[in-house]
Amino acid sequence: MAEVEIRAVTKLFNKMPAVSDLSLTVGNGEFVALLGPTGAGKTTTLRLVAGLEAPDRGSIWIGGRDVTREAPADRDVAFVFQQYSLYPHLTVFENLAFALRAPIRRVPEAVIRAKVEEVAQLLHIESKLHNKATQLSGGQMQRVAIGRALVRSPAIYLMDEPLSSLDAKLRGEMRLELKRIQTDLGATILYVTHDQTEAMTMASRIGVIESGRVMQIGTPREIYENPVNAYVAARLGQPAINLLPATLFAGAPDAARTIGARTEHLTIMRGGGDVQATVKRIEHLGDQSHLHLDLGGQPVVTLSDPEADLAAGDVVSLSLNNPLFFGADGIRIAA
Amino acid sequence: MAQIRVEALDKSFGTFHAVRSASFTVEDGQFLCLLGPSGCGKTTTLRMIAGLELPTAGTIRLDGEDVTMNRASARDIAFVFQFFALYPHMNVRRNIGFPLKCEGISSAERDRRVVEVARILRISHLLDRPVSGLAGGDRQRVALGRAIVRKPKCFLMDEPLGALDTEMREEMIRELRALHDRLGATTVYVTHDQLEAMAMADRIAVMNNGVVEQVASPRDIYDRPVSLFVADFIGSPPMNFLLFRGSLQPGAAAIRLGDRDVPVPAAREARADSDLVLGVRPEHVRFSDRGMVRGEVYGVEYLGTTQIVTVTTSYGALKARSPASLALRTGETVGLDFRPDTLSIFDQQSGRAIRTALHEGAGHG
Numbered sequence: 227m228a229e230v231e232i233r234a235v236t237k238l239f240n241k242m243p244a245v246s247d248l249s250l251t252v253g254n255g256e257f258v259a260l261l262g263p264t265g266a267g268k269t270t271t272l273r274l275v276a277g278l279e280a281p282d283r284g285s286i287w288i289g290g291r292d293v294t295r296e297a298p299a300d301r302d303v304a305f306v307f308q309q310y311s312l313y314p315h316l317t318v319f320e321n322l323a324f325a326l327r328a329p330i331r332r333v334p335e336a337v338i339r340a341k342v343e344e345v346a347q348l349l350h351i352e353s354k355l356h357n358k359a360t361q362l363s364g365g366q367m368q369r370v371a372i373g374r375a376l377v378r379s380p381a382i383y384l385m386d387e388p389l390s391s392l393d394a395k396l397r398g399e400m401r402l403e404l405k406r407i408q409t410d411l412g413a414t415i416l417y418v419t420h421d422q423t424e425a426m427t428m429a430s431r432i433g434v435i436e437s438g439r440v441m442q443i444g445t446p447r448e449i450y451e452n453p454v455n456a457y458v459a460a461r462l463g464q465p466a467i468n469l470l471p472a473t474l475f476a477g478a479p480d481a482a483r484t485i486g487a488r489t490e491h492l493t494i495m496r497g498g499g500d501v502q503a504t505v506k507r508i509e510h511l512g513d514q515s516h517l518h519l520d521l522g523g524q525p526v527v528t529l530s531d532p533e534a535d536l537a538a539g540d541v542v543s544l545s546l547n548n549p550l551f552f553g554a555d556g557i558r559i560a561a
Numbered sequence: 562m563a564q565i566r567v568e569a570l571d572k573s574f575g576t577f578h579a580v581r582s583a584s585f586t587v588e589d590g591q592f593l594c595l596l597g598p599s600g601c602g603k604t605t606t607l608r609m610i611a612g613l614e615l616p617t618a619g620t621i622r623l624d625g626e627d628v629t630m631n632r633a634s635a636r637d638i639a640f641v642f643q644f645f646a647l648y649p650h651m652n653v654r655r656n657i658g659f660p661l662k663c664e665g666i667s668s669a670e671r672d673r674r675v676v677e678v679a680r681i682l683r684i685s686h687l688l689d690r691p692v693s694g695l696a697g698g699d700r701q702r703v704a705l706g707r708a709i710v711r712k713p714k715c716f717l718m719d720e721p722l723g724a725l726d727t728e729m730r731e732e733m734i735r736e737l738r739a740l741h742d743r744l745g746a747t748t749v750y751v752t753h754d755q756l757e758a759m760a761m762a763d764r765i766a767v768m769n770n771g772v773v774e775q776v777a778s779p780r781d782i783y784d785r786p787v788s789l790f791v792a793d794f795i796g797s798p799p800m801n802f803l804l805f806r807g808s809l810q811p812g813a814a815a816i817r818l819g820d821r822d823v824p825v826p827a828a829r830e831a832r833a834d835s836d837l838v839l840g841v842r843p844e845h846v847r848f849s850d851r852g853m854v855r856g857e858v859y860g861v862e863y864l865g866t867t868q869i870v871t872v873t874t875s876y877g878a879l880k881a882r883s884p885a886s887l888a889l890r891t892g893e894t895v896g897l898d899f900r901p902d903t904l905s906i907f908d909q910q911s912g913r914a915i916r917t918a919l920h921e922g923a924g925h926g
Binding site for chain 2: 263264390393394395398401402405406420421423426427446447450462463464488489490509510511512513514529
C-alpha cells in the first residue's frame, strides 16, 4: 500500500476541462470517496490515476514516485469497474487467479492458491470457488470482481461505482463488507460514486466534486455538519437540506441570503414557534417518514417524528436551532 | 378512467408456472405497484393486463367488462416500457404526436395536445429538438408524453425508471407521483425497487414466485408484513429476524427469548411449541445497558441524521438505526431492547405472520 497524490491535474476533452487543477492526496490505508453527479469528472480522475488517461497538466505520484508518464501496468494499481466482466468460461478460482497468472508476474502456483483462498474467505465465496462464474448471483459476481483486484495487493485500489449494479439490499451488505475488508487489509482505496450513502458510510474522507473541481474534502461528519457552500450542503442528507430565503426567519446574519435547515436544525411544535407552516403531506417511506410542509409558499421537507401524530392540513410552528447560513454566492457564512 | 380487476389469474410457460392465481383490484384513479424480485411474475402479470400475453386461466376486467381475450389495441391502455424506444429520426414533437397520427387525429388537434402534454411534463422547450441529444430523464419524459397524449383509461408501466441513475430516478419519482395526482389515471407500475414503490404507490402488491403475497398500503406492508418474504424484501436495511423456539397462547403479550421475557403485541392465535421468528425493524432497536440481547458492535455506518449500527449477537448480526449523535465504537459491548408494539412474529416453517394485536390497526394506515 502507498500514498497517492494527485497534483494540480487538468484534463481536457475537446478543449473542455473534464478535470481542472485538481489536487488530492489519498493517505496510506485511507479510503477516499469522490462524490459527485454524472459528468462531474469523478471517473476521469480515477482513469488519470490508473494511467488510462494522460493529464494535460499536473502530475500523479504513487508511493513518492512520479508515475505521470508510466503505463498503467507499471503503476501497481488495481481497477474495479462498475460493470464486472468475469470470464464466463472460467471458474471462480480461475477468475481470481487470472491476474496472478500473467506471464510477467511469475507467481508460483502454490502462492496463487494460497492467495486466492485467502481472498475468497475474506469475501465469503470460498464455497463457490469451483463454480463457473455464470452460476453466481449478481452479488457474488461483484465479490469475485473485487476479489480479482484484492489478490494482487497493489499500491492502491481504484473503484468506479462497483456497487451500483447491485440491488438495494445487496448494496447495503456489500458496503459494510467492503469497509471491513478495507480496514482489515489496511488497503488504500480511491472510490468513485454518485451515491451519498456509499460515500458517507465507507469513506474515511469524502471529496465532493463538481465540474471537474474538488469543492470540499473532509470526513463524512465534517462535510455533513460543516459544508463550505450550499452546493456541498445539498449533496449530503436525506431528506435533502432545505434551502430557504433568509428573510423567512429573524436573526440571520446580515450577509445571509439563504438559510440551510436540516431535520436536526428544525423544531416542530403545535404552537409557540417562530413561524407558522402547514402540513401538506406525510410520506411514509418505511424506515422514515418525510413531513412535507408549506412555509409561506416555500416547500420544507423534514423527518417526521413517528409519535408526532400530524395530518395534512395541520398548522404547526417552526423554530430553528443553529442552522447554516449562505451568502448571495452560496458560500457559507458564520452564524 | 377505469377500475382494473384481476381475478385468479394464472400463467404457465410450458412447465414453468409464472403466475399463480393472482387476484387484486386497482380502483379508479389508484396507483398500484407490483413489487418483487426478478422472476416473480410481476411483468408477466402486467403484460396480461395489457393484452400482450394471454392468461392460462382467470379473468381481467376493465371497468367491469371482461377483456381477458381482447387484443391489446382494443383495451384503451397505454404501456410505458423500461427500455423506451423513441423514433431517432423524429424530433420530440413528432415522437409525442405519433400515437395520435396513427389514430388519424387532425394535425391541429394533435399539435394542441402535444403542446399541453409537453407543458405538463415541463419539456416545452425541447419540442423541436432531436431526441438523440436528450439526457436520460428527458428521454423518459418524452416516452411518458407519448403514453399520456392518448388519454388512455389506464397506464401500465414496466420499470420505466430502471435505466436512470439514482439522482434522476429520485427526481422522476417525485414527478411521476405529481403527474399521477394531476391526471388521476389508474396506474399499474412494475418495479423491483422498494423505494420507488413506497414513495409512489397508493397500494403495493408484493409478488414472490408467481404468488401475490400481500396487497396493502405502503405503510401496512412495512408495518404489518404478512410473511417473512415481505418483511425481508421491504425495508433498507431489512427487518432483523431472531429465530427462537416457543409456544404462544391467545392474549400472551411476551415471548421467551433465551432467559428473558420479551414483550410483544398480544397474540391472537395459539401455537404449540414450534420454531418461530421474532421480526424487528432496525429503527425499533434501542440501545440500553440492561438490554435483553447483548452483542458486540461490528460496524457503524454514519448517515448524517442517523446511523446504522450492526451488532453481532447470539441471534446473528442485528442492525439498529439510531441518531448519529449516539457515540458507539466498533468492538464495544452493547445491550439491545426492542419497541414492543411494533414487533412481528412469524412461523418459521410456513413463513406466515402470526396474528397479533399488531394487525388490529391494519387498513387504516
